[in-house]
Amino acid sequence: MTDFSQTRALFHIPEGVTYLDGNSLGPMPRTAAARAKAVIEAEWGERLIRGWNDAGWYVQPRRVGDRIARLIGAGAGEVVMGDTLTVKVFQAVSAALRLAREGRRVILSDSGNFPSDLYAADGLARAVGAELRVVEPEAVEGAIGDDLAVLMLTEVDYRTGRRHDMAALTRRAHEAGALTVWDLAHSAGAVDVDLTGANADFAVGCTYKYLNGGPGAPAFIWTHPRHADAAQPILQGWMGHDAPFAFDLDYRPAGGIERMRVGTPPVIGMAVLDTALDAFDGVDMAAIRARSIELTQRFIAGVEAACPEVTLNSPREPAGRGSQVSFRHPEAYAVMQALIARGVIGDFRAPDVLRFGFTPLYIGEAEVDHAVAVLREVLEGREWDRPEYRSRNAVT
Template structure:
């Protein structure tokens, strides 16, 4: 376990400080990349071993009933629902964010057959845009993927838009869309609002129901700490569940999977969003990881997140020449990450990682730092900037090995 590196006045009275012990973090590492891959919750390995040895190993096929495997997607979905403001019965876990987007974008377009525009922005995560392009081409009905700058979305919503498809938090800059306002604007124009919560779920309060969102997706491996490639989740507002239809008609989305009928009958409610057999080992890891959130007040988590990010910005701007803030300065329109431009961003990040400060790089020149209040302290922030300032002052980043790019950046 990683211990506190030093002390900082802002850590006094931290209600989340004890949560750090819930994660198996390497000694000497300041981990600022939970917005890309959350760290290992300490109790997850024991849970996975139990699933493997006791449930699978002993119960075999009986485990689907005896150990509740068959209800796992719904059980996890409802637990995620608490974190994103969704009442029970509107979220299931499973598949990937890309596959889930294909499901709900298809369903959303079918709800507005007379319209042909999918509205998104240039800050959206590329896989969302790729899936929309692929669906557009597959349908071959004249649909258009219309992209505007993030700050121009509100003005681009008109009566030609079928679906407004946005990622709430920009993966590069951390810029945060106003979900309530944009959803209201979409509905006023007769459009459907579809949100990607990949950088939102587990990072701050999300209010899907209160914002009257129509559909949403999100991943399990970032702030939810479910492990690499963890199952994603999909939200369908209850008012749409009786009419929305998704095209991936797998047997677990059938009304009666074990009737083994030759024709497909969609399940009722959110279960229609299921497709094939769920990967139990990865689902069990995600379910166990969610235990960390059971007693977490998301308002407290958000307040600490803002404090960490504000401190980081102040420290960097006062001590680190050459870095230019890429994230919004206003915390109200920022997620739980801070990004800076630096001409040799990749090399700088590799130098930081070599010194035990792990963030990541996003092309063309962004160094990105995620702040997860469950295990990051204000002392960590200051210690990280100490190292960053030293690397910049000594030009330690200017080495060949730091400039040679790996496949994953």
Template sequence: MSENQGPSGPREGAPGGEGRELAARARQLDAEDVLGVLRDRFVLDDTVYLDGNSLGALPRAVPGRIADVIAREWGELRIRSWTESGWWTAPERVGDKIAPLIGAAPGRVVVGDSTSVNIFKAVVGGVRMAGKGCTEILVDAATFPTDGYIARSAARMTGLAVRPVEPAGIAEEVTERTALALVNHVDYRTGELNDLPGITTALHSAGALAVWDLCHSAGALPVGLDAHHVDLAVGCTYKYLNGGPGAPAYLYVRESLQERFESPLPGWNSHTDPFAMDAAYAPADGILRGRVGTPDILSLLALEAALEAWDGVAVEDVRAKSLALTDLFLECVAAYVPAGRVRPVTPLDHRRRGSQVSLVCSGAGEVMDELIRRGVVGDFRHPDVLRFGFTPLYTSFADVERAAWMLGEVLGAPGASGAGG
């Protein structure tokens, strides 16, 4: 595609000098990109897809794997596949594939259920491990709504109170009465990266546990759960891990806590002897006690195939490209978008930035609709935030430059929405 091509055809006007320089720089960055070959591992088209922070693109390995699961493992082997095809052990096997992407050793991650269910397990299980005299749960004040809903429900069940706190203030707000804090590693709305090591250390200093929501960080940047002694963590797999719509989530439990972890959902799949059908519950050893019911095999095995896209990939390289992509996008937005039309709310500081860029823009919903119509897919959050997610495994620098150029075209058009406050 030439520098005068848009994501869905020729650009209406060739870019000026600065634009030509940015387009040329994007091409050079793509030529030097060590992760560029990974793009072929995904099913993509001419659309500039910048919504991988909501739903990742389809990895090429998935359709064939699922066809085999349906036709052979389910269609021919049927019940035998629980043992012969490894269905029974899939939750911990797939967990071990996710583990290195979040800085965990084998045996510390189990896959299954939704993010919401795993947050419930982690929060209630964490409260049960907390010291006597704890009266409160701290919750990230800017949290994704479901996290807050689950935390408040868990608090009602355990007799504790929920106290919303800004993540940056947790070190000052935590007390000996705090059982745990539930914090988002990356703010879903602004893309701000919270200080996982520092917050975890502050919580531990007060005797509280750290529970992290990794939905917007896993697969986009190093997490370091083991290295930073995180207690519990949860995350989805359909964003940067590209597991597909409704793909199962995962639960991490620090190894030293596993034998104390008491799940509030003691299903038969986490029993030490599931097929004994014992009326008395006895939890399995280790991370297996994070399982609940029968695994959702089709989506679980789709996720397992999707994770093949990570073969040979270093998370550190992913982080380096993520920052380079977001830097270029911010630079191109500044060059292409008329002054005053948008305002970045994602931190410029690399230490505080996830893998998305959020821009305040009045009429954000209508602007995004027009971008999508023109072949640039992001999303927006009410009332006025445009969100662009950058998945380093398949997002190119040319994608970034074209998306910013198209945003400038949309906001520079007669009647385009003005900037938000």
């Protein structure tokens, strides 16, 4: 049985803070600073260039990838780290397009997708003569047709927390002869992802949210083993070459997931991520999911009972929701600033969304109940109606 009181002790949560913004940036693991210091001083400082071999920097992207693989229903040797999420989205979608049936050029996504994913897909589509088609989240299944090449979706909507049925939509796409690319930015580390069980084709994700890798932490990419030696992303870099240190002028892709590497890995950031992943050792993702449902249900019930001024903006049924809950309020920005000033940190999404993320690794019933109580006080006392809270000069 997972003991979440023990995992909570692994994180630094500032005194007086209830942190419900882990879906934008996870808190700092207590071991992060020491790990970064060790890499800088003992590895970089003392080993210099020898660190690539002596300290394992070169194999770090695969080794850390294997640790994430367990959390997303993937196998060993199927996940590799590096670069940013937008780079990985571009790689995955371009590789899927090249594997698509001849003549198919449609990339389908939904309006709840994270805009950066849509930007990357749009740029790719215009460059290669494909079409990005965007529909409402509820219309995705009906929009899967015989012209579809790639279905590109974020599993959990970054604003509402709406969760797509990965297995069902992947099956429908395959029936239509298309491939799938799943963005797990708001899934990995928070819900019970099963890429293998869903028979997905490609998946990507960031690690600074629920995986607590810190700001700018590297992204990951997964390719189903059936595609691993055939996938050919448009963006090719020297670390994905079969013999990167031969410095051949012609590109020859490495075998398997290694071909999805692009640039030099961010060694210090990846070391911090590596130590952050220790919090998941011995943790059952099914237990995290069950606990997440308990916390989000408790929060919804508490807010609806105490705060009639707000309206639920997330699916009510847990099966259709990730590990975040959002409510709507006409003064959401100011309300969130007032909450943050009181030590309850969530975030705002335009135009009127209050968004809260729940991570069982460090959030429990006490934090949920405290957040409900402070939200009620902020609304009842109109604490949000102050000039300093209305001024939109903060990043939230």
